[in-house]
Amino acid sequence: MEKAYKLLSLQEKISNKKAKTLIDKGLVSLKGKKIMLGRMELPKDSIFQISQVQKPKVIFEDKNILAVDKPPFIESYELAQMFKDRVLLHRLDKDTSGVILFVKDRSPFHLQAKNAFKNQEVYKEYLALVEGIVSQECEINKPILTIKTTHAKSKISKAGLQAQTYIKPLRIIGKKTLLEVVIKTGRTHQIRVHLKSIFHPIVGDNFYGGMDAKRLMLHAHKISLLGYEFVSQEPMEFQNL
Template sequence: MMEWKRKGEWLELSLPHPVWKPLHPRAVEELSALLPVPRKLFLRLASQGGVRVQGNKLLMHLFPEEKASFVPEYQDLEICYEDDFCLVVGKPAGMSIHPAEAGQKGTLASAVAFYYASTGQACAIRHIHRLDQDTTGAVLYAKNEWAHVLLDEAMREKRIDRRYAAFVEGIFRAKRGTIDAPIGRDRHHSGKRRVTPGGDAAVTHYRVLKQMKRAAQVELELETGRTHQIRVHLSHIGHPLIGDSLYGGSTALFKRQALHGERLEFDHPVTREPLSVQASWPQDMLVLLDRLQSL
């Protein structure tokens, strides 16, 4: 990885030797040997004057001022990780990632917009993945277009490892396993999904961390990212999430699905450094653990 630093709206890279003045057709390939480069974005930047060469310094206009596109709303967010390219925040329960309809308030997008504005960052809101409204945990954002392209690619290629903590009903026979079952829409319920032969491929890996008398603490890893995937898969094998009434879980002890996006593991889009970022457990799940252990 070459040496780089941010200079206002520009990223400055120190090249091994003076090159590319003027830029030649193979400049992007040469640069790709030194750091990850989305080809189309680099060529567009170059055509718009967003790439400059000064001796052995290459400058790219990667941090232009942008509008958030969401009305900023204050929310006390947990910042799990942040640098010039990435932001990971801990989403609370009851909050949608972005508005589902015009005028919807109280979304994570608006809370992140407020955070950017309050910290003097003119960034657009670019989430890389989603969590259900009542699921808590880590959500990854790209802070510029360069990082967005690279992180989207990493997500498509399954290079972003998402780990979840959950409390589920029943006693497991096996301590670990894989649920490989396609998921599609439930034709009888527009907001629900189900396992169906004609659905999209979906794979979930689980590991039982603690088996209790009536429930288990389970760690889950997604290989795919279908809507309600964990909820559908666990219900399908007879172990619905505690509190998940939509998929057969009891709400006697918990009023929402007991699911938390605990950890994200991925390579930084620019430095390629391996990152492992955790989001703190919400208080209600800590209380639930105590209750389950005392039953």
Template sequence: MNSIEIKVTELFNGLTVEELLKAWLIPKAERHLIRMEKRLSLNGIIPNSQSLVNSDNTIIINFKEKSKFLPEGNPDLCQVLYEDENLIIVNKPDNMKTHGNFEGEIALQNHVASYCKKAVYVVHRLDFETSGTVLFAKNQFVLPILSSLLEKRKIHREYEALVTGHFPQNQFTINKNIGKDRHDSKKRIVSKTGQTAITQVEVLKKFTQLSLVKCNLETGRTHQIRVHLSSLGHPILGDNLYGGQPNRRMMLHARRMIITLPFSFKKIEVISNSPSFDQALYRSKIVME
């Protein structure tokens, strides 16, 4: 049995234990097990579900975690942007998988696990060619909470992309459903029957034949930014799958993440840099102009 210790913040003063667990976005089934198996202590005492909590309280929750074996990675390849007892945000290089797809495959998840000296769990992923911020949970208890925060848009992800051509507006929203391509399992397409997909776009800079844009995700569909920009006739440079012009790397980078932390609901911001993106941006600008 593992445990997690949480200091109650002023935001939750006066809530009952049950209300607190719900406010923390702990899933209903898990709340039930915590209550039935008496896995929660309040200042060292097992409370009932209607006990009140205050900001000077310490809560300890015991939870079960299935052991997960991850082949050893290289901790030196884990570039930490933020870390606490529950989660870790790292900077993924381009041309690296977020997680392995078969037994024994080494990916970013393995490097992060080797750095943390324990298994870590993927909250969201970046494509192989994309660099930037990636969030991992440090235990299985916090994983569904982070997933819920992502679903409720409490985790804000901001990307930069270099695309061909210019847009008629400097700020606009792409609201086009995305579905699977029946003819190519690797691809996604704009489809009326697909899942809702919304991307906010802002033009940061215009070059002679290129535009550098900022993209904010309101949804998180596979290849969302790539499909949306390509559907407008402005594919990302280096995106061979969606019609982008050849380039040394695909020009998509997850630059910024703003996250509402579990339990405290404190907001933090992390920014990642990518030498390969910035160097390729400079080279592409010079060549294309």
């Protein structure tokens, strides 16, 4: 037995540090299961698969706003470093793909957009593949409390902030359901925690009890605000279900 990062460094002929980074980014899997800890002890003959990070694509840009199609496995702040003349308007989890927006810092539009988010005047629609069969649409209205230490983690709690999530089944795939998810609020890990709370965790969401997959099956499909609407098409992982 040997630590995962050491085995990966030997397999790929890279440094231990680089191997740890790949594992931390969620890019490394073994027999279809994502490796979560670099120090996990594994058999010495383990053969790893490494997912490639796609390049972000610009969906739209004008003087007010920049819409980018974010691939999974990239932190929002990493993406911001690629567009240094703009600032993030909101964030997506590292493993979530889809539309993310940037604006020019402290511009009149920036202030308007921030107020639109604050006043819940932004339409945010996601696609999520969940475990189990969801037969009808419903609203999940449960308060969420987020505890921030090294990593943020959220849970349903009466001490939390109000959170609203609307789900609608689009199609059943085996024993899984592809959902359209619309959120009114934007709490940390809101969709993931709400879906877990109704016993339908997102496929690939190891952090909240979901089954193993090469990625978190959550995609920011559409966002609308202040007369703008942007759409990111379904990733191949969703099209090939």
